[in-house]
Amino acid sequence: MIYMDYNATAPVHPEVLEAILPFYREQFGNPSSIHWAGRMVKGAVEKAREEVAGLVGCAPSEMIFTSCGSESDNMAIKGVAAANRSKGNHIITTSVEHPAVLNSCHYLEHEGYRITRLPVDRDGLVDPQELKSAIGDQTILVSAMFANNETGVLFPVREIGAICRERGVYFHCDAVQAVGKVPVDCRGMDIGLLSLSGHKIGAPKGIGALVVRKGIKLHPLLHGGAQERNRRAGTENVAGIVALGKACQIAREEMSSEAARVQQLRDRLEEGIMAIFPQASLNGHRENRLPTTANISFTGLEADSLLLNLDLQGIAVSSGSACSSGTLKASPVLAAMGVDPASAKGSVRFSLGRTNTEEEVNYLLGVLPEILQRLQQK
Numbered sequence: 001m002i003y004m005d006y007n008a009t010a011p012v013h014p015e016v017l018e019a020i021l022p023f024y025r026e027q028f029g030n031p032s033s034i035h036w037a038g039r040m041v042k043g044a045v046e047k048a049r050e051e052v053a054g055l056v057g058c059a060p061s062e063m064i065f066t067s068c069g070s071e072s073d074n075m076a077i078k079g080v081a082a083a084n085r086s087k088g089n090h091i092i093t094t095s096v097e098h099p100a101v102l103n104s105c106h107y108l109e110h111e112g113y114r115i116t117r118l119p120v121d122r123d124g125l126v127d128p129q130e131l132k133s134a135i136g137d138q139t140i141l142v143s144a145m146f147a148n149n150e151t152g153v154l155f156p157v158r159e160i161g162a163i164c165r166e167r168g169v170y171f172h173c174d175a176v177q178a179v180g181k182v183p184v185d186c187r188g189m190d191i192g193l194l195s196l197s198g199h200k201i202g203a204p205k206g207i208g209a210l211v212v213r214k215g216i217k218l219h220p221l222l223h224g225g226a227q228e229r230n231r232r233a234g235t236e237n238v239a240g241i242v243a244l245g246k247a248c249q250i251a252r253e254e255m256s257s258e259a260a261r262v263q264q265l266r267d268r269l270e271e272g273i274m275a276i277f278p279q280a281s282l283n284g285h286r287e288n289r290l291p292t293t294a295n296i297s298f299t300g301l302e303a304d305s306l307l308l309n310l311d312l313q314g315i316a317v318s319s320g321s322a323c324s325s326g327t328l329k330a331s332p333v334l335a336a337m338g339v340d341p342a343s344a345k346g347s348v349r350f351s352l353g354r355t356n357t358e359e360e361v362n363y364l365l366g367v368l369p370e371i372l373q374r375l376q377q378k
């Protein structure tokens with residue numbers, strides 16, 4: 001079985017699993033309890049907070065643990081909107097964000113907020129100058145992602161951060177696909193709020209985090225107890241938090257060597273595909289891209305057929321297109337980039353990670369010609 005769908009989720013890292021098992025056995029306490037059982041786990045939660053904060057360049061006190069990246073996005077956008085309503089009602093985002101951002105903005109639109117969705121160019125990049133011009137005196141928030149989940153394209157986050165700082169507007173960055181894969185630095189990049197998710201980097205599903213830098217006004221989504229400094233009620237997912245801390249520690253130690261290793265595999269895969277199927281084309285900027293991701297259009301073919309045929313060979317990849325009422329609908333991200341519908345419908349995302357090897361890439365390239373030949377004859 002070959003897994004090349006790391007942007008969907010990653011397998012739990014064996015060291016992470018080892019690290020969390022005690023928290024399902026003897027270390028079961030509630031971190032809010034002041035007795036020994038509570039104290040035992042409270043320390044572990046705070047150690048994890050330091051690890052995660054260290055990886056993304058913020059203070060531990062600026063880190064709020066959540067249940068997932070989607071919750072972090074919702075909390076950042078709705079929380080800032082609610083707390084800053086008296087300052088303005090305008091939010092700027094981009095047309096290629098994850099649904100957690102797009103649908104949070106859509107919800108706010110119904111609540112009377114004005115949303116600007118910035119376009120992207122053919123490479124999937126947003127123009128910082130266009131963003132600058134869109135900021136007005138009612139603008140309270142810019143929400144722009146770090147790395148796109150479908151194409152891996154990296155936005156000019158540093159420039160966006162500088163513009164937002166200069167104009168006194170909060171900057172939320174959905175870094176769910178970037179954290180642990182490329183350097184992310186909230187302080188150095190002027191990021192005010194940052195979303196991340198554990199299951200993309202070797203922690204289990206059900207743990208995420210939101211950075212909220214000091215001084216940012218934000219209303220909570222969940223009301224209840226005083227957990228997370230009154231910003232997110234609910235007894236902490238202790239094992240999840242410990243897992244996220246461990247995953248971030250591993251990422252800090254291994255990120256640069258892993259990125260280089262995986263990029264080499266990704267590039268080899270890309271070159272191999274282009275040699276086998278010259279009509280194929282890469283979607284997204286060639287350089288400004290995650291080292292792990294290749295979004296390739298097999299023009300003339302239907303991505304889902306290719307995906308199913310690869311699956312029959314034990315290879316898991318994904319397509320951005322979705323089948324809706326019997327017809328294949330092209331990915332909104334590729335549509336926003338101006339990729340023509342025929343190419344978009346043939347687009348497949350290969351996203352690589354820790355477990356992938358050169359042998360796996362070779363195997364994929366070995367089975368691909370026959371699959372493509374079969375599909376072309378249909």
Ligand SMILES: Cc1ncc(COP(=O)(O)O)c(C=O)c1O
Pocket residue numbers: 007008067068069070071073098100145147148149174175176177197198199208
């Ligand atoms: C860019 C981006 N943002 C947010 C999310 C949502 O994260 P989660 O699955 O933890 O809710 C994802 C997940 O695919 C993502 O890729």
